[in-house]
Amino acid sequence: MSAIVVYIDQLDAPGKLSTTAHQLLTLARTAGEPVAVVAGPASAELLAELGAYGVARVLQSEQPELGQFLVAPKADLVAQAAAAVAASAVLLDNSAAGKEIAARVGVALNAGVITDAVSVVADGGTLLAQKSVLAGSWTVQARAASAVSVISVKAHAVEAAPAPEAAVPAVESVEVAFAPASLGARVVSRTPRAASGRPELEDARIVVAGGRGVDGDFTPIEELADVLGAAVGASRAATDAGWISHASQVGQTGKKVSPQLYISVGISGAIQQKAGMQTSKLIVAVNKDAESPIFEIADFGIVGDLFKVLPQAVEEIKKRRA
Amino acid sequence: MENSALNIVVLVKYVPDAQFDRHLTGEAHTIDRNESILSELDEYALEAALALTDARGGAKGGNTVTALTLGPAAAAAAVKKSLQIGATQGLHVSDEALAGSDASATSLVLAAAVKSLGNVDLVITGMASTDGETSIVPAQLAARLGLPQITFASSVELDGTTVTARRDGDDFSEEIQATLPALISVTDQANEPRYPNFKGIIAAKKKKVTTVSLADLGVAPDAVGLAGSLTQVAAAAERPARTAGTIITDSGDAGIQLVDFLAAQKLI
Numbered sequence: 319m320s321a322i323v324v325y326i327d328q329l330d331a332p333g334k335l336s337t338t339a340h341q342l343l344t345l346a347r348t349a350g351e352p353v354a355v356v357a358g359p360a361s362a363e364l365l366a367e368l369g370a371y372g373v374a375r376v377l378q379s380e381q382p383e384l385g386q387f388l389v390a391p392k393a394d395l396v397a398q399a400a401a402a403v404a405a406s407a408v409l410l411d412n413s414a415a416g417k418e419i420a421a422r423v424g425v426a427l428n429a430g431v432i433t434d435a436v437s438v439v440a441d442g443g444t445l446l447a448q449k450s451v452l453a454g455s456w457t458v459q460a461r462a463a464s465a466v467s468v469i470s471v472k473a474h475a476v477e478a479a480p481a482p483e484a485a486v487p488a489v490e491s492v493e494v495a496f497a498p499a500s501l502g503a504r505v506v507s508r509t510p511r512a513a514s515g516r517p518e519l520e521d522a523r524i525v526v527a528g529g530r531g532v533d534g535d536f537t538p539i540e541e542l543a544d545v546l547g548a549a550v551g552a553s554r555a556a557t558d559a560g561w562i563s564h565a566s567q568v569g570q571t572g573k574k575v576s577p578q579l580y581i582s583v584g585i586s587g588a589i590q591q592k593a594g595m596q597t598s599k600l601i602v603a604v605n606k607d608a609e610s611p612i613f614e615i616a617d618f619g620i621v622g623d624l625f626k627v628l629p630q631a632v633e634e635i636k637k638r639r640a
Numbered sequence: 641m642e643n644s645a646l647n648i649v650v651l652v653k654y655v656p657d658a659q660f661d662r663h664l665t666g667e668a669h670t671i672d673r674n675e676s677i678l679s680e681l682d683e684y685a686l687e688a689a690l691a692l693t694d695a696r697g698g699a700k701g702g703n704t705v706t707a708l709t710l711g712p713a714a715a716a717a718a719v720k721k722s723l724q725i726g727a728t729q730g731l732h733v734s735d736e737a738l739a740g741s742d743a744s745a746t747s748l749v750l751a752a753a754v755k756s757l758g759n760v761d762l763v764i765t766g767m768a769s770t771d772g773e774t775s776i777v778p779a780q781l782a783a784r785l786g787l788p789q790i791t792f793a794s795s796v797e798l799d800g801t802t803v804t805a806r807r808d809g810d811d812f813s814e815e816i817q818a819t820l821p822a823l824i825s826v827t828d829q830a831n832e833p834r835y836p837n838f839k840g841i842i843a844a845k846k847k848k849v850t851t852v853s854l855a856d857l858g859v860a861p862d863a864v865g866l867a868g869s870l871t872q873v874a875a876a877a878e879r880p881a882r883t884a885g886t887i888i889t890d891s892g893d894a895g896i897q898l899v900d901f902l903a904a905q906k907l908i
Contacts, residue, residue, distance in 0.1 A: 330811065388807070388816050389779070390789055414775075414792055414809065421776035424744055425783040430870030431743060433774045446874065451773065452662045458669060459875040502788025502822065506804075507815040518810075524907065546908065554828075564794075564829060565810055570658075571681065571767065571828045579907050589658045596882060600905060602898065608889070615882040618901045622890025630895025635908055638899065 320406035321353045321375070322346035325396050325419060326368075328358030329385045335367045337521065338411045340478035342471060343371040346409055347481060349440040353377065354487070355399040357384045357392050365487050372481030376489045377402065383496055389415055390500035393422030399492055400427060400466065407445055407467040409438075420470045430462030433470045436576070445469060453570065453593035473520050511565060517549045519568065524579045527551030527568055527595070531584020531605060531624055534561050538628035539583055545635045551575065551595075553585045569594035583624050587612025604628070643800060645702035648689045648762045649731075649754055651781075652707045652722050654715035655679040655771040662771070668866050669876035670740045671771055673711075678718040681766035683725070683833035688826045689764050690726045690834070692798050699728050706731055706757060710738060710749055716849065723844035724836035730849035731757065737854055740866035743772070747780035749864055752857040754785060762803070763823040767792055778825040788818035794829040 324342045326335065335343075346352035354368050356378040368376060377399040383391045396419055400408050408423055410416040417433050424431035435447035445467045447460050461467065519525060526548045528539040536550070543550045551568040552561070568575055570593040580598035585591055587603070587610055595601070596615055603616035604624050613619045620627055654676045656662045663672040686707070693703035707722035709715045710733040719730035733753050741749070754760055763785070768775035782789035793805035793816070801820040806813060808829070836844075854861055862868055886901075888894060902908045 388789060388814075389791070390783070393779075393783075417774070417776055418779040418789075418791060421743070421779035422783045424776070424870070425747070425780050428870070430872075431774075431776055431780075432871055433776060450879075451876075452664070452671075452771070453658060455662065455879055456664055457877050457879055458664070458873050460871055460873050462870055463872050464870045497786070499782070499786040499788055503790050503816050503818045505814050506817045509813045511809075511811060511813060564808060570770065570773075579902070579905070593658070597879075600907075601882070602901070604894075604898075608887075613887050614884050616887070617885035618898070619885070619887035620890055620894045620898060621887065622894045627890055627895045627898065630893075631898045632895075634896050634899040635902075638903075638908070 320350045321403040322350040323353050323355050323396065323400045323403065323405040323408045325408065325410045325416070326354050326356045327392070328356050328360070328364065332359050333361045333363045335364065336411070337478065338473050340371060341474065341476050342409045342411065343368070343373060344478045345438055345471065345476045347372045349445055350406060353403050353405065355396055357395055360489055365489065369485045369487050370480045372485050373487050374485040375403070376487045377492050378489055379492045379494050381494055383501060386505060387501050388503040388505060389418045390422060390503065391494065391496050393419045393426065394496050394500050395492065395494045397423045397426035398494055402492070405466060407469065410470045412470040412472045417470045420468045424468045427466050427468070429464045429466035429468045431468045432460050432462065435469050435471045435475060437475050438469055438471060450597050453589060454597040511563070514550065516543060517547065519549045519551055519566065519573045519575055522549035522577055524548035524581070525551045525568070525575055525577045526581045526583065527553065527585060528556055528583045529553035529585030530555040532556065532561065534559070536562055538624060541632050542581065542628050545632050553591050582612050582616070583628065585612055586610045587615065643696055646693050646696060646761045647704045647757070647759060648693060648764060649706045649708050649757060649760050650682070650685050650689045650722065650727065651750065651763070651765040652682045652686065652709050652718045653679045653769050654709060654711050654718040655769055658770055663878070664876045668740050669873040673714065676714065676717070678721045679766060679770045681768060681770055681828060684826050684828055684830050685764045685766045686722055686725055686727060687831045687833040688796050688824070689762070691831060692762070692796070704728050708750070708753055709733070710746060710753070712739070719849055720844065721836070723847045723849070724841045725834060726840060729847055732849060732851045733857065734851050735854040735861070737861035737865045740869065741864050742869035742871045743774055743776045743780060744870045745864040745868045747777050747784055749854070749857065749859055750777070750781050751784035752859050753852070756852070756857055761820045763787065765823070765825045767825050767827045778823060782823040785823065788822040790816050790818055790822060791825040793824050793826045796824060796826060796830060
């Protein structure tokens with residue numbers, strides 16, 4: 319069985335595997351022998367968790383350059399580790415950094431890169447990835463034509479499951495030879511962004527999003543999100559107005575989400591917004607303008623005042639649960 | 641080197657207008673490029689370049705902003721629009737062999753084109769194309785050119801030869817610094833792109849656009865296009881269009897009806 323490299327970043331949150339990492343390792347196990355390539359410390363806690371997901375081999379580096387410069391040194395690590403284990407595929411999460419590491423690993427290994435995969439299946443010796451393109455209006459099946467496939471995978475492409483039999487990972491320390499230009503873009507400061515305590519947009523089962531119609535007041539959106547255990551999203555109009563953090567933006571230049579339920583509130587539904595949410599399973603829209611294009615794609619639409627409809631829904635949900 | 645004149649290359653792409661239906665076509669499932677325009681995300685890259693060169697005296701100060709595009713004859717429209725907005729010259733890589741190039745093949749040709757322009761101080765790109773949407777070409781181009789990569793910048797400042805940018809991630813906002821030459825990609829938060837004015841439209845007619853082939857750049861035709869691409873699209877299907885469901889007008893109980901709908905879908 320060929321080695322499938324999964325990139326694990328331990329620089330920011332050491333000791334814990336992300337839910338996406340669990341999914342990537344599960345995926346790697348279905349395609350070959352999972353090999354974890356870890357940037358940062360490989361603690362006993364982390365190794366136990368990797369073992370539980372069937373990882374018998376870990377390549378790891380704690381060289382300080384990995385965290386001192388933007389993206390490129392991590393790509394050097396992944397490319398050199400993948401070459402060392404003769405990997406047939408490299409899997410990464412689909413964050414901005416994950417995609418960029420994938421991009422550079424592709425150049426280093428002369429390998430095809432597929433981003434934004436929503437499912438990956440082993441198919442006759444290669445991996446076949448499915449993704450949405452053209453703002454979610456088309457679905458394509460893509461594969462790498464090269465010896466190595468590099469794929470960045472969106473959350474929930476597969477259900478995470480520990481291996482039937484846990485492995486005891488052997489850890490090999492890697493001395494990465496960084497390319498000179500990889501040490502060119504230095505991270506001179508980092509400011510943590512405030513955590514909302516709500517689910518991450520891309521992970522959430524339900525998203526409640528607000529737009530221009532909320533007119534600066536996200537309270538009704540947040541209250542509905544909290545009774546539903548949902549993430550809060552926003553249109554670009556709302557983030558540009560400064561009503562909510564840009565990190566909450568859903569759309570062409572923000573997050574692309576496909577939750578079970580997307581509740582769009584006070585958002586007209588221009589193509590740039592649709593690009594981020596039209597692959598959602600169910601769409602509910604609340605807007606006071608009956609002509610809004612969002613109603614053309616809504617499974618359930620309410621023409622009405624969000625400041626009346628949302629609080630009423632919140633009260634009703636609380637009442638039914640009481 | 642103090643604040644000397646800059647030689648900047650901006651990548652501009654001719655993409656299908658998202659306001660119309662967009663399609664994949666043919667055996668290789670490539671994009672239908674009718675109804676195309678300058679990718680709106682590239683306008684932020686052009687604005688970033690013009691702001692940096694304006695601060696050093698613009699074209700009169702000896703600064704150069706080259707709008708570089710790769711694509712069929714019609715892609716020249718993206719260069720023309722860039723010249724109208726304020727780029728000083730255009731470079732168009734046009735070759736039939738390019739059709740169907742993936743990110744890897746595209747970045748290979750772009751690297752050769754940037755090198756053909758001599759000593760470039762900065763390559764500036766948008767955060768993604770609005771058609772392919774992979775956002776990986778900037779990172780691949782930086783890797784191929786051996787330039788420091790500052791991507792997804794939401795602000796860019798240049799002091800002498802030191803470029804400082806902010807990158808807003810989900811967990812952190814980072815300040816990134818590099819010495820020129822470098823490659824930067826900018827987000828739609830980076831600036832407010834200017835529009836072409838009448839003077840710019842007239843001036844653009846006199847600006848030089850150079851069209852080159854793969855042979856001119858020394859790139860083999862089989863290294864690009866469908867033949868040279870490292871990814872293949874095995875199948876493509878248009879998603880069934882979403883259709884409108886039940887639309888109601890609130891007559892006082894819409895919030896309750898919303899909860900009924902969610903309960904029927906087993907979402908609460």
